[in-house]
Amino acid sequence: MTQINYIDVPYTFITVDVEDWFHILNTNIPPCDQWDELPSIVEEGIHKILDLLDENNSKATFFVLGWIAEKHPLLIKEIDRRGHEIGCHGYYHEELNKLNDEEISTDILKSKTLLEQIIGKEVIGYRAPGFSSEDYLHLIDILSEIGFSYDASVFPAKRETGGNSQFTSHPFSIESKDKKFYEFPISVYKNKFFRMPIGGGFSRITPLFVQKHLINQTKKKNDNYFMFYFHPREMIGDHPRLHNLKINKYIKTYIGVRNFYKKVREIIKIDKSRTISEVVYNYEGRLN
Numbered sequence: 001m002t003q004i005n006y007i008d009v010p011y012t013f014i015t016v017d018v019e020d021w022f023h024i025l026n027t028n029i030p031p032c033d034q035w036d037e038l039p040s041i042v043e044e045g046i047h048k049i050l051d052l053l054d055e056n057n058s059k060a061t062f063f064v065l066g067w068i069a070e071k072h073p074l075l076i077k078e079i080d081r082r083g084h085e086i087g088c089h090g091y092y093h094e095e096l097n098k099l100n101d102e103e104i105s106t107d108i109l110k111s112k113t114l115l116e117q118i119i120g121k122e123v124i125g126y127r128a129p130g131f132s133s134e135d136y137l138h139l140i141d142i143l144s145e146i147g148f149s150y151d152a153s154v155f156p157a158k159r160e161t162g163g164n165s166q167f168t169s170h171p172f173s174i175e176s177k178d179k180k181f182y183e184f185p186i187s188v189y190k191n192k193f194f195r196m197p198i199g200g201g202f203s204r205i206t207p208l209f210v211q212k213h214l215i216n217q218t219k220k221k222n223d224n225y226f227m228f229y230f231h232p233r234e235m236i237g238d239h240p241r242l243h244n245l246k247i248n249k250y251i252k253t254y255i256g257v258r259n260f261y262k263k264v265r266e267i268i269k270i271d272k273s274r275t276i277s278e279v280v281y282n283y284e285g286r287l288n
């Protein structure tokens with residue numbers, strides 16, 4: 001059994017999964033050869049996020065889909081130029097549970113290579129589409145082999161795709177493929193009865209004052225570690241909708257979207273965020 005070493009990471013991380021409004025898992029979205037013809041909200045959403053981060057002098061990590069980077073290379077350069085980190089979110093936003101190891105590696109490597117060409121820097125972090133891994137330690141081995149230094153795909157609560165409510169929500173390091181690898185899980189609020197993830201749709205349904213309370217409690221219990229995530233589409237209340245979703249999926253996907261921009265603006269103000277790579281480079285004694 002591989003040894004997990006818990007690490008002290010007393011920081012706030014704002015993270016963004018950079019994809020478009022139609023990159024919704026577990027539903028019938030248009031096939032990828034038709035994506036080019038669809039309207040796009042990713043540029044508008046990202047610029048709103050970049051401005052919010054500037055307002056608070058915060059730096060964030062953007063896990064970018066390779067397909068988006070290929071279509072919007074200047075946007076990716078802009079995120080990097082403004083001092084944020086570019087991480088990898090795969091190429092086609094496919095659910096990892098539905099791919100074999102070779103398909104996973106091919107998709108991820110295609111995206112990593114493209115992102116590095118665009119920004120001229122090494123991309124060291126990864127997040128799985130929809131946090132869709134069943135076996136995080138195996139995913140870590142795949143990522144380490146490809147050349148990543150950290151992962152941020154652990155979702156320590158129940159969800160439709162992936163998620164593991166038994167898994168730790170504390171950051172850790174681990175030996176994988178003869179080198180040190182780091183894991184930064186999504187923050188979850190825990191009590192005796194349930195675990196509630198903080199970020200994405202879960203934050204959209206929670207009133208701001210409750211959300212702030214959950215964040216403060218979670219930070220206290222986790223030595224000030226806090227990992228938050230959201231998407232560009234959630235910054236644009238009236239973005240195009242997928243209309244063929246089942247009713248419960250439709251509600252989950254769009255509930256609270258209209259007010260989420262204002263909520264994120266307040267959440268970003270709670271604490272100054274930094275990039276995950278800055279922390280990893282510090283641990284490794286490497287210069288960014």
Ligand SMILES: [Zn+2]
Pocket residue numbers: 017019023089093128129130
């Ligand atoms: Zn995603």
